[in-house]
Amino acid sequence: MTTEVGSETEVKKDPEQVGPDKAKDKPEEASETVENEKSGKTSSEEAQDSSSVPAPASHSSPSSQKKEKDSSESKGISRFLPPWLKKQKSYTLAEPKDEAKKRAAGEEQVVEESECHPPEGMAQPKRILEVVAENNAKADDKEEKHSVSSAETQPAKEDGKETEVEKVAEEKEEKQEKEKRETKEVQTAEVISQKSPKKIKTVQSKVVLLDGTEYTCDLEKRAKGQILFDKVCEHLNLLEKDYFGLLFYENSDQKNWLDPSKEIKRQIRSLPWLFTFNVKFYPPDPSQLTEDITRYFLCLQLRQDIASGRLPCSFVTHALLGSYILQAEMGDHDPEEHHGDYISEFQFAPNQTQEMEEKVAELHKTHRGLTPAQADSQFLENAKRLSMYGVDLHHAKDSEGVDIMLGVCANGLLIYKDRLRINRFAWPKILKISYKRSNFYIKIRPAELEQFESTIGFKLPNHRAAKRLWKVCVEHHTFFRLLSPEQPPKAKFLTLGSKFRYSGRTQAQTRQASNLIDRPAPYFERTSSKRVSRSLDGAPMGISDQSLLRDFPTTGRPSAGDKIIDLEAAGQGKLKEGGREDDVSPLKTPQLELTQDGKSNSLRVDGENIYVRHSNLMLEDLDKTQDDLLKHQASISELKRNFMESTPEPRPNEWEKRRITPLSLQTQGKKGDHIFQVKTLPGKEKQWTAMPRIAGTKPEEIDKSSHETLDIVEEKKQAEVGIEETLVVDETDKGKMQVAADAGETCKVEHLSKKDSSSLPSYSSSSSSSESEDEEVGEYQPHHRAIEEVIREEQEEEEDVKRRELEEKIQHVEDTPQSSKPTVPVESMQVTAEDSVQENAIIIPTEEKNLSEEIKEDLGEEKEEEQLKLNGDVSHVDIDVAPEIICCSEPPVVKTEMVTISDATQRTEISTKEVPIVQTETKTITYESPQFDGSADGSAGVLLSAQTITSESISTTTTTHITKMVKGGVSETRIEKRIVITGDGDIDHDEALAQAIKEAKEQHPDMSVTRVVVHKETELAEEDED
């Protein structure tokens, strides 16, 4: 059975299976024939075979076999399927028309027919692949199984469930229960499988290019920024792309750089997928750029900057630069062609006058002979000397509340008051850059005669603005000052803080790289700047200036908090009202539809940020980012994606191996597999279909326990006492939960939130919140080889509260499998024992896994990957795994802490300690799958074994209890995992939790999650006055 299941799942995965009926019919016949042949043997054998056959079937399984299997499965499943689920099956059923007839005749007939038909020859023309597979001798066992299954199932479907029942009865008396569950699972699996192809949803994203045109492409929803960026650069034929980036606008005047290393949707959230391609790092000396095309794009950017007023210049300069634009676009001045107001169509300056145009025209005449590339170069040579060239301005207030502007440039940080530069801090002078809430701090190296470092604070309009500024600083520092992005080792010294680091190439690296550019100068068309000017008018692009030029609507007070509160309020409200949230999502990300549907509670922190000490996560991130970018992002991201998407694989992929083996998890993994399998049987497989390998291996184990519970407890403890809220949400059938629910398992998710932060989450929804903006407080201390400066960032997030320590505990509980089937223990010992379905108690020794021991640099790639997980994209996880398991994330109630911020006057030292932590809140949310109670709790059972394993990593402590019980003839294995995630502000708890769940699932593919309890402890801080 198990094997079948495995194969079936595979089949389902294949798109072809679903394919046109016609095609299938023939193949089916063929398959039937095969089946028939074998079928005679099989009905009884099937069960046994399943164990024996496993691997080969999976490997070889050609589509045809799969199809057969499918049908069989579907049939079997169909019986148990609730009406609503049946629809899905319908296609499978519909396919075999011939078969149906045959079935009607009787199984025997079917066999005969099959025999009569030259097995596959008929079918071949249509399906070559299938045929081949069938032909293979190897296939025999498989085929037998398949055939059997198919024969059984198909007839059952069409004829009616009765027949099925009969067969079933014959075959399996004992197993019925299991089957039922299996079937249910299968159903769910089917559902999933169907959805899975859809999962890869694409989103159309638009990018406004520098010439004002739009580039449109479809992106996978989960695509990272890099993917889009690469596409754009490819479209532009741009190689020296490190100077550029993609912007998206919030509120039309707040621009954010799309982080290439993170998923797009998490960054933009609900914003439209509309970006603008812009210069991010203005090369101080454009003449050092290698290619003209690069300079051309820089020119286009500068034209925008100038025309919009972002880059101020004098009348004379406007005229001069304008004349170069004319020369580049129109060539030499031609009195016959160029007359009248041809110039007026161009926009050279924000306030373009007739006088200026005349001057431009006049100067244009003097450029005779300049090629477009030369004109561009001249343009750049003049533009680069402008004092505001490459300066990214941010509104702020000084300690006395005076409006100033902070300008980030290649050399450091410039302070402007009105148009005057009133101070300047070169990068070498800056020891640390940090932000907290809406405050931005720089720690200044002591001057010659001074002994102490001083910290200067600035007040930004809101928290997000502070974070944006901080990020820009980190990026500029890294790009212009470092030879390479910060290395992981250095990261060690970093304290805690946001994970954010610049992940791209530095200027030094990009120069090196561009030296290697070896291609003929690419031809490119210079589009008229007229277009550019137009685009400026309406488009979002020009807007950035406004932010600078006009005062922010927001008061000096952090507005971020407000938003956060709203979100939370919404989320909480829902939770409390319904006990579950059907869609918190609207606020957050649409990404995880499944999860959201299911229930996603997003943990949102009330109020603003709580200052949190950060764990070393930053470091991790650094590693990741660096490697990614420096090496092959694509490959890594693939890895990551695979990892995340993949459901538990029987054989761990490389990543897993690394992670697990060192940690000595192996045993657990086995157990887990069993457990999960028990419930999932067919369903699982389908889900896992993604991984081809699975089919072979897992099938064996499928039998075991039926019910499992996964408790995921997320606890965040931070010290202080707080209010505990417990929410219990039952999830019965919600989208994702279906699997679990259907299986008859319950999931409880308990959230105990005590101080915390935004972490938790919602796997689904949470993701949105988490990544992009989670960090409330960031510190960046740039260590570089040559440079000692340390930049420190404090992360913050609007939503997130700062957490000092968050502990998240995840408990996985598995429960009693009602029926156990014989499993073939692949690696795990326990499995075998259990097979004796009934009363055998299976003892599973628990093993620990260290998710991450230390995420620091030490762990090379492994850690990176782990990090990925931890920090990682929840989204992937959510969709595939998390959804099923859980459900829950709930907005932790966190209160805003008000940090009194003394605006740092110059030279005032500001200590981070300021943050008063007032309260702690705890929240517990439990999600249980409905059926859980019945199965698990029913009988006390006999304890066979129990094990506890603890592993620790920097941020995570995982305690695993594995208990095997025998209840009423059914062995039950329960694995309870407690994962404590501790972290300061930056940890993305949602992700961490999702990750934990996912891992749990992966480790125990055969088990289902019945219970998820999340405890959150959050530190609450007082509210600021402001």
Next chain:
Amino acid sequence: MAGLGGGPGAFGRCTHAVVRALPESLCRQALRSAAGPEVDFARAEREHQLYVGVLRGKLGLRVLELPADESLPDCVFVEDAAVVCEETALLTRPGAPSRRKEVEAMKRVLESLNLNIVEMVDENATLDGGDVLFTGREFFVGLSKRTNQRGAEILADTFKDYAVSTVPVHDSLHLKSFCSMAGPNLIAIGSSEAAQKALKTMQQMSDHRYDKLTVPDDAAANCIYLNIPSKGHVLLHRAPEEYPESAKVFEKLKDHMLIPIANTELEKVDGALTCCSVLINKTSEL
């Protein structure tokens, strides 16, 4: 058009100079920061004629000499009335009310040169040209008794191409009372504590690294650098008779054509070398 400032190589280029004769009222009525010996008008006139002679005769500049105005005792210090950079001239609003009318004559002459004229009409703004140091790459504006923030802002608005940084000036009349440009990228700076402090401020505020030429005497640090096509680097500096130690420092500038000029009389009323002329580089006759 050479572009912005014509680049570093163009610093100090100059075709025209605006000067103004000194009125007799200067001796008694000119503003002075400290009481002292009375100005010897005749000697002052001789020194000034020598000064103008160098610009016109030796360096070949077209010198536009405004007549003296007895009602404006400080009118000889034309520098304070206008800041000219490339094709743009900012008519200032001198910090001393008694000097505001000096700008009128300056306006007329600058208009005759077809410069883009910007007037400082904001009544809250004050700016003396003596507080404006243009390095070729950026402006430093001393915030002194004569120049305020608003004045500096207007200057920044006028010369948008350049960074304008403010430098507090406490012990001296003007920023350029103790410093000036002695060459491209070379700042002459006095040795006083105030001068050194101001230099540090400027260094911190600038993205560029300037060389510095430290002279023992603050007053001697005010010199005039010109880049004359036929003569190369030209430096007008205070005579050895006045500041021998400082003169020795200047004499180490091997690449410069050094022209010592005495300014003993006008110094009594806080006059320095740069104060007495507005240098203009007209590259076109537009």
